[in-house]
Structure formats: C-alpha cells, structure tokens
Amino acid sequence: MTANASSTPPASTSPLPLHAVVADDFNAVNRTIVEQLNSRVPLVATISQYIIESGGKRLRPLLVLLAARALGYDSDKHITLATLIEFMHTSTLLHDDVVDESHLRRGKQTANDSWGNAPSVLVGDFLYSRSFQMMVDVGSMRIMAILSAATCVIAEGEVQQLTNIGNPDISEADYFETIQGKTAMLFEASSHSGAVLAGASPEQERALQYYGRYLGLAFQLIDDLLDYQGDANAMGKNVGDDLTEGKPTLPLIHAMEKGTPEQAKLIRQAIRKGGLEQLDAVMEIVNATGALTYTRARAEEMADKALAQLDALPASPYRDNMAKLARLAVERKT
Numbered sequence: 001m002t003a004n005a006s007s008t009p010p011a012s013t014s015p016l017p018l019h020a021v022v023a024d025d026f027n028a029v030n031r032t033i034v035e036q037l038n039s040r041v042p043l044v045a046t047i048s049q050y051i052i053e054s055g056g057k058r059l060r061p062l063l064v065l066l067a068a069r070a071l072g073y074d075s076d077k078h079i080t081l082a083t084l085i086e087f088m089h090t091s092t093l094l095h096d097d098v099v100d101e102s103h104l105r106r107g108k109q110t111a112n113d114s115w116g117n118a119p120s121v122l123v124g125d126f127l128y129s130r131s132f133q134m135m136v137d138v139g140s141m142r143i144m145a146i147l148s149a150a151t152c153v154i155a156e157g158e159v160q161q162l163t164n165i166g167n168p169d170i171s172e173a174d175y176f177e178t179i180q181g182k183t184a185m186l187f188e189a190s191s192h193s194g195a196v197l198a199g200a201s202p203e204q205e206r207a208l209q210y211y212g213r214y215l216g217l218a219f220q221l222i223d224d225l226l227d228y229q230g231d232a233n234a235m236g237k238n239v240g241d242d243l244t245e246g247k248p249t250l251p252l253i254h255a256m257e258k259g260t261p262e263q264a265k266l267i268r269q270a271i272r273k274g275g276l277e278q279l280d281a282v283m284e285i286v287n288a289t290g291a292l293t294y295t296r297a298r299a300e301e302m303a304d305k306a307l308a309q310l311d312a313l314p315a316s317p318y319r320d321n322m323a324k325l326a327r328l329a330v331e332r333k334t
Contacts, residue, residue: 167271
C-alpha cells in the first residue's frame with residue numbers, strides 16, 4: 001500500500017515577496033512535491049515530509065522558475081525541474097546533518113536526531129533517486145548532463161569540507177573551491193538548467209549559469225559570516241557552530257592572515273580542537289582584524305557579479321526579482 005506524505009501541499013515556511021511573481025508555479029511545485037513523496041514505505045514519506053516542511057526559502061526551485069520564465073518559457077516542465085532540484089537539495093541536508101552530527105536545523109530537531117542516522121541517510125538516497133527519475137520526465141539530455149555533473153561536484157565539495165575540518169592551513173582559495181562545490185554548484189545548476197529548458201541563447205545560458213554560481217557564493221559567505229554575527233533564535237542554530245565543528249571558514253582564515261602571530265596561533269588551536277571553549281577569544285580576534293567586514297565585502301562582490309549577468313536577459317518582472325534575490329543574499333539576517 002502506498003503511503004502519502006501528506007494531503008496538504010507543503011508551503012515554504014519563509015515566503016519571500018519575490019515568490020509572488022511565480023506564485024502559481026510555486027503552488028504547482030508544492031503539489032508536485034506531495035505527489036512525488038509517495039512511497040510504499042511509510043517512514044520514507046514521514047522523514048521526507050518532515051525535512052521538506054522544516055523551513056527554508058526554497059531558493060533553488062525559485063531560481064528554476066524565475067530563470068525559465070525570464071526567458072519566456074510557457075510550458076510546464078519547469079515545475080518538474082524545480083521539484084527535483086528541491087529533492088536534490090533536501091537529500092544533501094539529510095546527509096549533511098548526519099556527517100556533521102547536527103541536532104538542530106532551522107530551529108527544529110534534525111531528522112537524524114529524531115529517527116537516527118541510518119534512516120536519514122537512506123531517505124536522502126531515496127530523494128536523490130526520485131530526483132533522477134524526474135529528470136527522465138523532463139526529457140532533456142542537456143539538463144540531465146548538467147544535473148548529474150552537479151551531483152558529483154556537490155559530493156566532492158562535501159568530502160572536501162569534511163577533510164578540511166580541524167585543518168587551520170586552509171587558504172582562501174581552498175575555501176572558495178569548497179563552497180563552490182558544496183553550495184554554489186546547486187544554485188548554478190538551478191538557474192543554468194532553467195535557462196536550457198527555456199531554450200536560452202548561448203550568451204543567456206552562460207549568463208544564467210554564472211548568475212547562479214555567484215549568487216550561491218554570496219549566500220554561503222553570508223552564512224559563514226552569520227555564524228559569528230547572527231542571532232541564534234533567528235537562524236535556528238547556535239552561533240559558533242562552525243567553530244564547534246572545527247570548520248575553517250573565511251572569517252577565521254582572514255583573521256589568521258591579518259592577526260598577530262599570537263592571535264593566529266589561538267585561532268589555529270581553536271580550529272584543531274573544535275568546541276566553544278575559546279569562542280569569546282576567537283570572536284574578539286575576528287572583530288579586531290575586520291574579518292567579518294572583509295567577508296561581507298566578498299559577499300557583496302559576488303552579489304554584484306551575479307547582478308551583472310542579468311544584463312543578458314530581457315526586461316521583465318522575473319529578471320527584476322532575480323536582481324532582488326541577489327541583493328537579498330547579502331542583506332539577510334538569517
């Protein structure tokens with residue numbers, strides 16, 4: 001017997017004004033999510049539904065919808081494409097939380113904390129598998145090539161981040177390579193595949209590919225900044241989580257580069273050890289070296305690069321909302 005995840009389409013719990021321009025498409029994506037979460041195994045549907053409904057702005061499917069509509073797409077396969085990309089993203093969240101041994105995401109217990117590691121990993125595998133089934137339904141070898149290549153890059157980025165944990169010798173170039181894989185790649189694949197689906201010109205296709213890449217980099221840079229500057233209640237996670245896990249993100253990399261030898265030594269020890277014992281001292285150094293200001297400046301640089309790509313698109317409300325999204329990337333507080 002097939003178990004339905006829910007009879008009610010899961011709404012994004014953090015809707016943005018820029019969703020309104022594709023409201024009908026977004027509702028269709030939500031309905032498709034429910035349809036595609038069906039499984040004969042009840043636990044698969046339960047965990048899938050839990051993580052899908054746990055919050056988030058659904059930015060990656062939104063990118064698909066905006067990119068396709070900005071280029072005049074008027075059929076319905078963008079709904080399937082947006083849904084499968086959300087499933088790919090959700091799968092990575094399930095796997096990430098297991099790897100990071102996380103207990104909290106967006107203010108809720110993680111799936112692995114509620115059901116255990118093994119079910120979370122296997123349901124993540126189910127969502128990946130379902131996304132590839134849906135790629136067949138989209139019926140584009142170009143899009144399948146883009147997304148299958150993206151999954152490999154994302155996996156490599158996650159492994160790279162794992163091997164970086166506890167390593168204070170990561171350079172800024174290494175850091176950008178990692179976040180390009182683990183975060184920006186799926187943003188890039190979302191806007192790029194939406195462009196291909198809409199029959200973009202080579203110039204437009206390349207522009208939307210790079211728009212997604214720069215947007216994803218901007219978002220990750222602000223995420224890493226907020227880990228040292230954000231509000232725990234607003235973010236739904238604890239400030240300093242990256243330091244707890246021994247992750248050498250840009251604020252720490254820059255602080256080590258600009259700080260005194262003693263300051264750099266303290267941060268290096270904190271990264272190697274992990275935990276929050278030295279959080280206050282690390283925060284003082286991060287602030288004293290202007291590391292957060294530098295990280296924000298790099299995020300703004302990426303957002304500006306994303307905005308520049310939109311010159312290749314015709315004027316439309318969809319293009320306007322893609323521009324707003326680039327600005328949101330660096331203005332957000334969560």
